[in-house]
Amino acid sequence: MILKEIDGNDKLIERLEYLSASGNLSHAYVFEGDSCVNKVLLADCFIKAILCEENKGDGCEKCITCNKINHGNHEDIIYVDADGKSIKDEAIEELQSKIKKKPFFGDRNIVVIKHADTMTIRAQNRLLKTLEEPPQGTIIILLSENIENLVQTILSRCVVFRVNPFETFEYGAIKEQAQLLVKMLFNKEAFYLVKSKLNEFAEDKDSAMKLLDSMELIYRDLTIINTKESRNYRKDYIYKAVELIEEARRDLQRGISTGYAMKNLIIKIGG
Structure with a gap:
């Protein structure tokens, strides 16, 4: 799936297409949506639109980059998820080590933090340091069901988008x-x-x-x-x-x- 195929979010998709095509990208985004919303799929579509070699701003589903993203094995994309009920400080520390390294193929490392609202306060404080001084080209996408669980200092350094349910x-x-x-x-x-x-x-x-x-x-x-x-x-x-x-x-x-x-x-x- 690519961005233009996602329904029920016309203004959001238009905005993401513009950002990815223009290259006028922030270093951090929050996608907030109910648990029934496939926020990982949206994040992957956004990443395709950013990195696609053939159709920047949307994705092509044919190039090596799009295929790697679809199979979850793109070397420059890092996924972080909860260990048990929460994302702990150690997971963010490991992430920080990874994004200090140069990307394998392009000029960006892209991070997707699933269930970001389960981060412990200690983990959030550690992530805040990265949001304040991110490595060049790094984009961090936080996926959340309830942004009220994220500290305000993190939210103030991210572009926050509300995601409506879409058909999958x-x-x-x-x-x-x-x-x-x-x-x-x-x-x-x-x-x-x-x-x-x-x-x-x-x-x-x-x-x-x-x-x-x-x-x-x-x-x-x-x-x-x-x-x-x-x-x-x-x-x-x-x-x-x-x-x-x-x-x-x-x-x-x-x-x-x-x-x-x-x-x-x-x-x-x-x-």
Whole structure:
């Protein structure tokens, strides 16, 4: 996938295309979006637009660079992810050592920090030093679900973009699951049927968080659109469902088991 194929984010994509084509790039970006948003895919598309040899500003999907990015083995791109529940100081220290080295092919090292909002305060303070004095040509992309967990000094040194959900095979499947679950709960279908579906859709914390995000978007859409189906949903029912989804999300973030948090949610919404 390349930038122009990403839907639902027209202004953002236009901006990223301009930045990558012009070369007028910042040293650091934050992409913030719900867990159901494939922010890694967006970051990879942005990187293709920056590094592509054939179609700068978008990507071509044919050159060596685009192929390497698609396969996750481009030597000048460094991915950092959480070790357990957080990104620790040691991971940022290792990253700093890597970006001090010259790029293998071009003139840039590009860093993608997944789940950046899980960085410990110590890790964030260490990263701040790099953001203040980044090695020449280095671009750091932080992917976050909640930028409130990032210290203000980091945010002030980054360009922050909010990312809306966009269609991918994975997101399409999650949205279908969420729509089915919302309908089952509204129709007050038997608990064992709803729970059976829930067990299929939310096997772990990550899939549960994506499902919650999609459900919340569906409920919010029901307050905006005016269709025969949407008129069946009372506003107070929708608002209560969204509150309960937020409660389930907080439970998962606090470490409560996925099964318990999600079962509690469907009991409270389903009545």
